[in-house]
Amino acid sequence: MSLAVFFFTFGLLCLQTTGFNTPRHYLKPHAWIEYSPHYRSSRISKLWGQYSPYSSPPTDIPNSIPDQCSITCIQILSRHGERHPIAHQEHRLRQTLNKIHNSVPGKSLMGKYQFLADYSYNLEANTLVPWGKQEMARSGRNFFERYRPLTANYTPFIRSTHSPRVVESADQFALGFHQARLAFHGSPDPSYPYPKDVISGDHNTLHHGLCTAFEQGTSKYDIKARDAYFNVFIPPIQQRLDTNLMGAKLSEQDAVRMMDLCPFSTVASSNGASKSYCKR
Secondary structure, eight states: EEEEOOOOOTEEEEEEOOSBOOOOOOOOOOOOOSSOOSSSSSSGGGSGGGOOOOOOOOOOOOOOOOOOOBBBBOOOOOOOOOBBOOHHHHHHHHHHHHHHHHHOOGGGGGGGGGGGGGGGOOSSSSSSSHHHHHHHHHHHHHHHHHHHHHHHHEEEEEEEEEOOHHHHHHHHHHHHHHHHHHHHHHOEEEEEEEEEEEEEEEGGGGOOGGHHHHHHTTHHHHHHHHHHHHHHHHHHHHHHHHHHTTTTOOOOOHHHHHHHHHHHHHHSSOOOOOOOOGOO
C-alpha cells in the first residue's frame, strides 16, 4: 500500500491511494481554513481569479459517503500556495512603479495615491509568501485528518514539477501532513521527509503545452475573449490613473499591473490586511 502526491506547475495536486476501505461514518467534513482573519468574511479576495487565497465555496454536496459505497481511491486537485509574482511579471511590476516614481513628484500625489510617494516595492519572484506556506501546510494537515484510516499508516510518495513555488508547495503540504501524523501517533515518523520526485515540464503528461492540438487551436479562444473584455473595462481605469498620476503616462497594461499589485501586496503582508492598492 502506498500514497502518491503529485504537484504540477499549473496547480494540480493529486494524492491517491487504493485498496483500502474507509468506514463511511469516519469521513470528516473538510474545509479550507483561511490563514488571515481579514479575509474570512471579505468578498474581494474571492474575486482575484488565480490570485485568490484558498477558501471553501458554498456547496450542497454532502460530506457523508452513500451507504453502498466505500473509499478506495483519493484524488485532490489543488493549486500551489499563495505566491510572489513570477519572474517576468515581477520585472514588469517594477517597471510600472518606476515609471510613476520617475515621472510624478511625490508632493503631487494626493488622496488615495499619496501612499505611492514612499511606497517601497518588496515583492520577490517565483516563491511562496508566508501565507501560501500556511495554506499548503494546513492542506496537508486537513488531508491527513479527513482520510485518517488511509493516511495514518502509509507513507506518501510526492511528485512535483521543478517550478520553485510548486516544489515549495509540495514540501509544505508534506510538512503539514507529517505534523498531523506525528500528533496522531505520538512518536517520530522515520519515513519523513517523504520520498519526492521532481520532474521537468517535458515529462509532465498533464502539461497543456504537450498537447499540440490544444496549443494550435482552442488555446487561442481565451485570448480573444480576454482581449474583448480588456477593451471594455480597462480604458476607463487607465484614464482615471492617468488623470490622478499626471506625467506618468501609464499604458493600459500598466493599469492591469497596478490592479495586480492589490492581491500580490496583500498576500505578501504579514497579516493579510488589504493594501492601499485595493482602494484606489
